[in-house]
Amino acid sequence: MRILIGALGLALLAGCASVSETRSNPSLLDLKSQKPAKDVAECIRDSWQSTTVLGASVGGILQSSGNRYSVLAPDAQAPLHLVDVEPSNGGSTVRYHFYRTWQSPLERVIDAVKACVK
Numbered sequence: 001m002r003i004l005i006g007a008l009g010l011a012l013l014a015g016c017a018s019v020s021e022t023r024s025n026p027s028l029l030d031l032k033s034q035k036p037a038k039d040v041a042e043c044i045r046d047s048w049q050s051t052t053v054l055g056a057s058v059g060g061i062l063q064s065s066g067n068r069y070s071v072l073a074p075d076a077q078a079p080l081h082l083v084d085v086e087p088s089n090g091g092s093t094v095r096y097h098f099y100r101t102w103q104s105p106l107e108r109v110i111d112a113v114k115a116c117v118k
Contacts, residue, residue, distance in 0.1 A: 022080075041071055
């Protein structure tokens with residue numbers, strides 16, 4: 001019985017995708033901003049947290065590594081939406097990735113990213 005439960009647990013974990021898998025998908029947006037990376041990333045996080053789909057927030061989790069930022073909108077299986085924001089000359093670069101390559105992301109999620117870059 002323990003073996004069966006362990007095997008089921010491993011099978012469930014195998015179906016989950018990681019941040020690196022989402023990031024390996026081609027970026028749907030490749031933008032530049034004159035704003036600092038931290039400001040853009042915080043704006044995206046806040047915008048996604050106030051964006052709803054079927055009454056639930058898209059969500060937004062901000063992660064940082066040095067002066068680089070990632071904003072994730074988690075789903076049950078993977079970070080569904082992922083934005084990487086890095087400093088560049090005079091501002092920042094923004095790359096938006098979407099986990100489900102077979103599906104189009106919601107325009108309001110993309111619009112939130114574009115608005116924060118301006």
